Amino acid sequence: MPRGWWTRRSNYFWYIVREFTSLPLALWLLWFLLEIRRAQDGPSGYHPHSSLGFVIFSVIVLLFALYHSVTFLSLAGAILHFNVADRPIPSQLIVLSQFAAWAAASVVVGFVLIYFAR
Amino acid sequence: MTATKRITIKATRFDPDKDEKPRLQTYEIPFSDDSMVVLDALNYIKGHVDGSLSYRWSCRMGICGSCGMMVDGVPKLTCNAFLRDHWPRPITVEPLNNFPVIRDLVIDMDDFMHKLKAIKPWVIRKQPVPLGGGAFVQTTAQIDEFRQFSQCINCMLCYAACPVYGLNNEFLGPAAIALARRYNVDSRDEGLGQRLPVLADAEGVWECSFVGECSVVCPKGVDPAKAIQQTKLDTTMRFVLPFGNRD
Structure with a gap:
């Protein structure tokens, strides 16, 4: 395989982008673990990291996370295979259910974070 | 009477006994019919221009799976790759990627x-x-x-x-x-x-x-x-x- 194989076709390129998004996501989550550790001293001693550089990094990581999530969930129709009354559930319905579950989980997590932070 | 269109085919040539590495050979052939596919072009080359060109084919109808090659960098059955989709640009035909080449367009499976x-x-x-x-x-x-x-x-x-x-x-x-x-x-x-x-x-x-x-x-x-x-x-x-x- 030539070194630049992933630049030869758009599908290869977007596949590499999908895989690459895991890296900044992992770095951000490592930081998040450190923040949780810092927060254990209580609200008085906790000052969240809010420099402009970090906010920009977080926004970029959010875009990566959204891209990774959307591409991952879109593939669920190919992975999951269920039959109801001897008939397979259409893959579009499976994908839709994944996005619905994602939206519901986001609402629950968002509610918990906002409610308990008050 | 209209002149027959012509199309350029660049096909990989490689004889492991003689060549160090594969090379592309250019052929210009008549493109006489819109239903012509890349396999027809190869058959024309073999029958009329250069009988030494080697490639696999059999059914010509997408059933046997023999005629798979890289057509302009994309793996395709050459019996299902129409010249009209490429003309007037030249078409590059290479052996399938990721396999050892036995000769020209023939891979080792x-x-x-x-x-x-x-x-x-x-x-x-x-x-x-x-x-x-x-x-x-x-x-x-x-x-x-x-x-x-x-x-x-x-x-x-x-x-x-x-x-x-x-x-x-x-x-x-x-x-x-x-x-x-x-x-x-x-x-x-x-x-x-x-x-x-x-x-x-x-x-x-x-x-x-x-x-x-x-x-x-x-x-x-x-x-x-x-x-x-x-x-x-x-x-x-x-x-x-x-x-x-x-x-």
Whole structure:
């Protein structure tokens, strides 16, 4: 395989982008673990990291996370295979259910974070 | 009377006994009919211009899977790649990616043949059924479970499109796994336990990182990427489920 194989076709390129998004996501989550550790001293001693550089990094990581999530969930129709009354559930319905579950989980997590932070 | 159009074909030439590396040879041929495909162009070259050009073909109708080649960098059956989609640009025809080349456009498929044998692509029964035992009865729904995967014609386009196989040819690969699934989900088959060690091996389904290009290039709509991901799910479920669910 030539070194630049992933630049030869758009599908290869977007596949590499999908895989690459895991890296900044992992770095951000490592930081998040450190923040949780810092927060254990209580609200008085906790000052969240809010420099402009970090906010920009977080926004970029959010875009990566959204891209990774959307591409991952879109593939669920190919992975999951269920039959109801001897008939397979259409893959579009499976994908839709994944996005619905994602939206519901986001609402629950968002509610918990906002409610308990008050 | 209108002059016949002409089209340029650049075909890979390689004789391992004489050449250090493959080279492209250019041929200009008449493009007389809009229904002409790349395979017709190669046949014209072989019949009228250069009889030494080597390539595989047989049925000319997308059934035998023999004439797979890289057409302008994309794995295609040359019997299904129309010249009209490329004209007036020249067309580059190369042997399928990721395989050793025997000569010109002919690839060595031995690696796939070994992998195909390893997944035991036939119906396996724990207890042999005697010939007089009657027919296996299957419902339409049971046939639909494996019909898509049974369409594979072993054309090797999926292997040529798979960068995972290109980087590590120990990978079992898309077609072999799709064919394994074809039998694993067949209600007549009881051979999953025999195929699983090959499928769940480090070079089996888990080597696949779901590029998905195998399904894009498949000329028969087999969707090997789906077969691989579903097999991943099956192997995982068998690992986490109680022992009674493994055979």
